[in-house]
Amino acid sequence: MFKRVIILVLDSVGIGAAPDAAEYGDGKVNTLANIARSQGGLFLPNLEKMGLGCIEDITGVKKTAAPQASYGKMAEISKGKDTTSGHWELAGCPLFAPFPVYPDGFPPVMIEQFTALTGRKILGNKVASGTEIIAELGAEHMRTGYPIVYTSADSVFQIAAHEEVIPLDHLYELCKIAREQVCTGEHAVGRIIARPFTGRPGEFVRTANRHDYSLTPPADTVLDVMKAAGYSVTGIGKIGDIFAHRGLTRSVPSKSNADGMEILTALTRGNAGNGLIMVNLVDFDSKYGHRNDVAGYAGALEQFDEALGRLLPAIAAGDLLLITADHGCDPTAPGTDHTREYVPLMAYAKDGRGQPLGTRSTFADVAATVAANFGLPPFAYGTSFLSELL
Incomplete structure (x- = not known):
């Protein structure tokens, strides 16, 4: 259906406590909603038009009657709340054995x-x-x-x-x-x-x-499968690092959220070819979430929304833009750790009409949708929502 799919990962922009959040020491976390409430509201007109307010009540973001994108949220099945497991699950490779952690330092x-x-x-x-x-x-x-x-x-x-x-x-x-x-x-x-x-x-x-x-993913991801099928697979930001530089035909580092969005907009406008582009915007997490900088995080979200407004006109008729996240990092919560949360899902196509995508049971639905779009074999995990975009 689409010649090119763009997966835009807003690092740590969670949208509410996952059902098993308590098992990870997280209470009433909600990165987006708690930031918005603490700041008296967020000004996110482009995300609002796409249907962000239809996913969750977010102060300052209205629930639009005719969203431009299909919308929903996704839960994580991997045993973790970190960048690697989140991205790997988005790419169709969930992890059921958690990575080792060292709360008392390394042995x-x-x-x-x-x-x-x-x-x-x-x-x-x-x-x-x-x-x-x-x-x-x-x-x-x-x-x-x-x-x-x-x-x-x-x-x-x-x-x-x-x-x-x-x-x-x-x-x-x-x-x-x-x-x-x-x-x-x-x-x-x-x-x-x-x-x-x-x-x-x-x-x-x-x-x-x-x-x-x-680490290298333990199984093929959608990046590997796309590359093997002869498609262009571009990683922007730290995507190359997260996937151990596997499954990419091109890797473009970025210096910031703003730089990453400029690179993506230029590539999109420049018709970078058929295939997949995956982007990570890390500043939300590294500069603001882990530092409990609520005001800084709010500002970064509003700056991203402005950049999104410049990206959307570059989206061509054959493009599908998927906006999501990899975990939460609620800066209003105690501590500076990631938080176990649902992540938002917005699927935008030129001249498309928004449909509710509901609550998805795994991030791997993203990989399943990409695979279905390009006629590739299904993954062991994930359910495509491609038909819901038609």
Whole structure:
């Protein structure tokens, strides 16, 4: 039906507590609704027209009688609330064994192996916010040259280093050692993340040179299947990192939400060919959700809505735009962790008319819909909603 499908993932923009949220330590979380209520409303005219207010009551967002997009929400069946499991499930590969997490820091065997392989002692080894730990340990790192190793509630092994102390190439090499030789077997975390920063004590700033080293998906994703069938598969932002650079014919990094939307709009307007484009906009999560910056998150949502207004005219008659998320990160909730939430689903086609898509039982419905559209074999999980868009 469609020549090109665009999956736009708003990282962490959840839309209400999932049925099993309590099992993940989450209460009445709702990233979108709680931000809107705390700020006295959100101004999201383009998302409003597409039907966002028909999914959930969001202060400032009206429930339109004739939405331009089909709309609904999706629950996650993977055992986690992290970026990797969320994206993999969207792509048709849910995970039923959770990645390992380290609420008390990494065990001695992992740290000893890392230091032996790299020849460097480390600082940190605890659960921490990225900005807080470089503020705490950045000066000692500059004095000693020891990398800062830390984790979070997610399954991540993060290495922070000042770009003038440990050059980027060397930091990336440290991450590759961790990925290939330390974080394996029972300690195979979802991602190794390079967290470079610059500045001086009291004024440290993380740079845009972050790099993720993900595990390889355990089964084929819709990206793999599309590529094998000869279609163009473009990843924008950290999509390449999340899928271990598998299943892509082209990977385009981005520096911010705004940059990612500019890249997507240019590619869409430039007729990048038939196939699939998948985009991740990470700022919602990394800059605002994890930092409990409610006002900043609200501003980022409104800025995205403006950029969406510039993207929509570039959507061609043969395009299908799917807007969704990978998990929640409610900045009004206690703590700085991801939150187990439903994610919004909006499906926009030029001159289409919006239909309710209901509450979907798995993110994998997205992959199932893409596969059905291109006449590819169905996945083990997920139900296509393609026929509901006709």
